[in-house]
Each structure stands twice: as C-alpha cells, then as structure tokens.
Amino acid sequence: MDPRYSAQDVVRCALCRDAVAPLYCNVCHTHLCKDCVEKHFSDKSKVHNVVPLEQFLSTDFESKRDILRRDLQELEKYIFPKYQESAAIIKTQKTDQLKHSQKLTSELNIQGEALHREIHTIIQRKQAEIDEMNAQHLAAIEKQEGETNKALHEIKQVIQELKSLLDTSDVGLVSKYRSRIAEFRKLPHKLKISLPNLMPQKINREELLKQIGSLRPLSIETEEQGYTVPSPGAESSPPARPLLDVPRLITDIPTTGYDYGLFSVSRLSDEEIWTRGDNEIMKLYNLKGELLKSIQTKSGNTPRDIAVTRSGGLVYADRWDSSINLVSGTQIQTLITLRGWRPLYLCSTSSGDLLVIMTSDDDSDSDSDESDESDDKIQTKVVRYSGSTEKQTIQQDDQGKPLYSSDGYTKYLSENRNSDICVADNDAGAVVVVSAAGKLRFRYTGPPSTPGESFRPLGITTDSQANILTSDCYNNRIHIIDQDGIFLRFLHNCGLQYPGGLCVDSRDYLFVAEELTGKVKKLQYYK
Numbered sequence: 306m307d308p309r310y311s312a313q314d315v316v317r318c319a320l321c322r323d324a325v326a327p328l329y330c331n332v333c334h335t336h337l338c339k340d341c342v343e344k345h346f347s348d349k350s351k352v353h354n355v356v357p358l359e360q361f362l363s364t365d366f367e368s369k370r371d372i373l374r375r376d377l378q379e380l381e382k383y384i385f386p387k388y389q390e391s392a393a394i395i396k397t398q399k400t401d402q403l404k405h406s407q408k409l410t411s412e413l414n415i416q417g418e419a420l421h422r423e424i425h426t427i428i429q430r431k432q433a434e435i436d437e438m439n440a441q442h443l444a445a446i447e448k449q450e451g452e453t454n455k456a457l458h459e460i461k462q463v464i465q466e467l468k469s470l471l472d473t474s475d476v477g478l479v480s481k482y483r484s485r486i487a488e489f490r491k492l493p494h495k496l497k498i499s500l501p502n503l504m505p506q507k508i509n510r511e512e513l514l515k516q517i518g519s520l521r522p523l524s525i526e527t528e529e530q531g532y533t534v535p536s537p538g539a540e541s542s543p544p545a546r547p548l549l550d551v552p553r554l555i556t557d558i559p560t561t562g563y564d565y566g567l568f569s570v571s572r573l574s575d576e577e578i579w580t581r582g583d584n585e586i587m588k589l590y591n592l593k594g595e596l597l598k599s600i601q602t603k604s605g606n607t608p609r610d611i612a613v614t615r616s617g618g619l620v621y622a623d624r625w626d627s628s629i630n631l632v633s634g635t636q637i638q639t640l641i642t643l644r645g646w647r648p649l650y651l652c653s654t655s656s657g658d659l660l661v662i663m664t665s666d667d668d669s670d671s672d673s674d675e676s677d678e679s680d681d682k683i684q685t686k687v688v689r690y691s692g693s694t695e696k697q698t699i700q701q702d703d704q705g706k707p708l709y710s711s712d713g714y715t716k717y718l719s720e721n722r723n724s725d726i727c728v729a730d731n732d733a734g735a736v737v738v739v740s741a742a743g744k745l746r747f748r749y750t751g752p753p754s755t756p757g758e759s760f761r762p763l764g765i766t767t768d769s770q771a772n773i774l775t776s777d778c779y780n781n782r783i784h785i786i787d788q789d790g791i792f793l794r795f796l797h798n799c800g801l802q803y804p805g806g807l808c809v810d811s812r813d814y815l816f817v818a819e820e821l822t823g824k825v826k827k828l829q830y831y832k
Contacts, residue, residue, distance in 0.1 A: 569806035622648035699743035729762035747790035764807035776804035
C-alpha cells in the first residue's frame with residue numbers, strides 16, 4: 306500500500322465485507338478484494354475498470370493537489386487582491402464621507418449665517434421704523450404740551466388781572482378791560498393717536514426649510530457580480546405631481562463669452578449651474594447670472610460635454626485627445642484615456658458611476674454639435690465606468706443590431722430614476738432607452754399626434770417622477786415622456802429659442818440652455 310496512507314486507512318471489500326480490498330473500480334466507485342473481482346465483473350450493465358487501490362489513491366491524491374494548486378493560485382492572484390482593493394476603496398470612502406460631511410456642515414453653517422444676517426437686517430429695518438414712529442409721536446405730544454402750557458400761563462394772568470380789577474375803584478382801568486373768555490372757552494384739542502402694533506406672522510417651517518436648502522436623500526447601494534442591489538425602500542416612488550398647462554418662466558440667466566453657441570448646462574446645486582459652449586472655458590454661474598468660476602480645459606480643446614458628479618466634482622469629455630477629466634477645485638485630473646474611441650457626452654449616475662457615449666475613432670476634424678457625415682465603419686456605444694474601471698458596454702440589441710446611429714456626434718444621455726439609460730440620438734431622430742442591463746426598452750420618435758413633423762432631439766434629462774425631458778431644438782419646444790415612452794406634454798409657449806442642453810434641480814425646476822441666445826432659462830412645469 307502507498308506509504309502515504311496509514312493502517313487506519315485500510316478498507317474492506319464492498320461485496321464480501323470481510324477481506325482487505327486492494328482493488329478499486331473507477332466506474333462503480335467500489336472497493337474490491339481479489340476473490341470478488343469476478344463477481345463484480347458479472348454485472349454486464351457497465352464496463353468496469355478495476356485498478357490497484359494504490360494507483361487510484363495516487364491518482365486521487367494528485368487530482369486533489371491540482372485542485373489545491375488552482376485554489377491557491379486563484380486566491381493569491383485574483384480574489385485576495387480584489388479584497389485588498391475593496392478594503393482600500395472602503396478606506397477612501399470613509400475619508401471621502403468625512404470630508405463630504407464636513408463640507409455639508411460648512412455649507413449649512415454658511416447658509417445659516419446668511420439667514421441670520423438677513424433676519425438681523427430685517428429686524429434693524431423694523432426697529433428703525435419703530436424709532437421713526439416714536440419720534441413722530443413724541444413731537445406731536447410735545448407740540449400739544451407747549452400749546453396747553455402757554456394757554457395755562459395766559460389764563461393765570463387773566464385771573465390775576467380780574468381779581469385786581471374787582472378790588473379797584475378806578476373807573477378808567479375797569480373800562481379798559483376786554484374779555485377773553487370766548488377765546489378760553491375753546492378748550493385744548495385732545496390728541497387722538499393710533500398706536501402702532503406689531504403683528505407677528507406664524508413662522509412657516511416649510512418655507513424656512515426651502516430657504517435653508519434641501520438635502521438629496523442618502524443612497525447606499527451594494528454591487529455584486531455586476532448587479533446593483535438597492536437598499537430597502539429605495540424603489541418607493543414619490544407621489545405623482547400634476548403638470549402645468551403652461552410652463553412658467555422663473556428667470557433668465559445670461560452667460561457671456563460664448564460666441565457661437567451655449568450647448569450644455571449641469572446643476573451643481575439649486576443655486577449654481579455649470580455651462581459649456583463653443584470654446585475651452587467652462588463657467589459656473591449663480592441664478593443671478595453672476596460668474597463664480599471659470600475653468601479652462603487641460604488640453605485647451607473645447608469640451609464635448611460636462612457633468613457634475615455626486616460629490617460635486619465637474620467632469621468633462623475631451624473628444625480631441627480622447628480623454629475624460631475631473632475638475633476638483635483648480636486641479637484637473639485625467640480619469641480615463643480611450644484607445645480607438647472618442648468620448649462624446651456623459652452623465653453621472655445615482656450610484657456614482659459615469660456613463661459615457663463614444664464613437665470609434667474616425668480622425669474626423671469636425672467639432673460641430675451637428676454633423677451630416679456618415680461612415681459605416683463608425684460605431685457608437687455607451688460605456689459605464691466606476692472610477693477609471695470599465696464595468697459595462699452597451700452597443701447592440703438582442704438581434705445584434707446597433708442601438709445607436711453611427712451618423713453625427715450629437716447624443717446627449719441621462720440616467721432615469723429607475724436606472725434606465727436614456728440617449729437623445731439626434732441623428733436617428735429618436736430617444737433610445739435601455740435598461741440598466743443594456744436591454745432595449747423603447748424608442749421614442751415623437752408624439753403620435755404629429756407624425757409628419759421632424760424630430761431631432763438634442764438635450765435630455767430626467768426628473769423625480771421618472772419622466773424624460775428632451776429638447777426639440779428645431780421646433781423650439783421640449784417633449785415630456787414617461788418612463789415607458791408615452792408622450793405626456795410639450796413645454797412651449799414660454800419663449801424658448803433653440804433649446805439645447807437640459808438639467809433639473811432637486812425640486813424639478815428645469816434649466817434649459819438656449820444655443821443661440823446664450824441664456825439659461827429656469828422653468829417651472831409641475832404644479
């Protein structure tokens with residue numbers, strides 16, 4: 306017997322259950338003694354393969370060692386490094402979480418201080434009003450007091466004079482007396498003063514919360530084998546909101562420095578928006594149109610598109626050097642450099658991933674947002690990135706046909722609340738919507754009521770109701786469709802002029818970049 310096995314490993318024959326079994330049938334997995342081999346072979350239902358037990362044990366031992374080697378290799382080469390990477394990511398996430406929490410607290414304190422200053426200014430203004438009314442009241446009383454005191458003095462003099470005349474026998478003095486009694490019968494006027502009252506209003510907590518600002522809900526997700534598992538309750542839908550019959554223009558936000566077009570708008574907060582146009586400068590504005598920050602691209606090229614990450618960073622696509630870059634403060638970091646592909650448009654997802662739509666490299670030197678070029682060799686796809694790691698590619702439907710047109714370079718995209726990926730394919734004249742797994746859900750090519758009209762969607766965004774909004778630039782309107790591609794309403798009759806890039810804020814106010822006017826319009830479209 307193989308010296309690697311001890312006496313305790315001795316096995317008995319499976320048939321006679323008495324003799325030591327030096328043999329083993331690989332087919333039946335049965336231990337046999339020499340005397341029972343012939344009986345075992347009498348079962349003609351199988352082709353038996355009986356070998357010495359030492360040979361079987363040796364083969365089995367080596368087989369198990371191969372399994373051990375493979376497991377060790379996989380653990381050392383793949384699994385352990387992945388866990389190390391995950392641990393490093395968690396450490397970074399903890400640091401980022403702390404920084405973000407401190408940033409939120411700082412922003413909240415700044416907002417609180419601003420509200421305190423505003424309240425203090427209002428209180429001071431009201432105090433000034435009170436002081437002014439007090440001065441007017443006091444002046445009126447003092448005037449009345451002066452007139453009354455003067456009359457009292459004169460009355461005392463007349464009384465004294467009358468007493469003197471009554472005691473005298475001088476006819477001349479008595480005959481000179483002139484009565485003032487009619488004058489004094491006009492008693493002093495009584496002041497009627499309506500004293501001011503402070504009428505304090507009940508503090509509206511909801512309005513105060515709006516002034517302070519809103520917090521996006523925390524979203525915590527786990528990833529397993531490429532599938533995203535939302536945290537409990539994350540799939541609950543907000544209550545339905547009715548649409549306005551006519552959208553309301555809230556404000557016009559002018560931008561400057563874009564000579565030939567304003568193309569994209571991306572929300573940093575409810576009060577600040579990033580824009581990009583026809584040059585290499587990306588600009589941050591507040592809602593008053595005040596320029597807060599300007600950033601030039603790292604390469605000096607015109608950015609193809611911009612998006613704001615969940616942590617508030619600005620990412621932009623540089624089609625000319627095939628890169629995707631992150632702006633943090635005044636620093637620019639290249640996140641991804643593509644090979645054989647050029648990035649077009651991008652968006653940041655609710656899970657923190659980055660979606661990029663790109664075309665195969667055709668060495669085209671056109672940078673227009675509209676292009677009539679057609680090349681059968683050009684391919685278009687959507688790629689999902691986590692950091693700089695490619696996680697998913699979406700390019701074809703279940704029949705192997707391209708999901709997106711190969712013509713032109715205008716294909717804005719956005720992620721819906723239900724994780725659908727929505728692409729405004731301008732050259733195909735369609736909004737193409739696929740699931741998070743990349744399965745085609747529907748194509749929207751315009752409302753059924755206007756089948757003859759041209760439809761060239763440009764910008765695209767989604768709101769809290771999972772509705773999809775896309776700009777119909779040539780018809781100066783915006784289409785609203787639901788998450789299943791059903792047309793709901795046009796947004797027009799509000800002075801839109803060639804609407805392009807779109808985004809919504811936390812309260813579903815819509816920001817529209819007008820390409821030709823250089824304005825960003827803020828619209829209300831829900832009641």
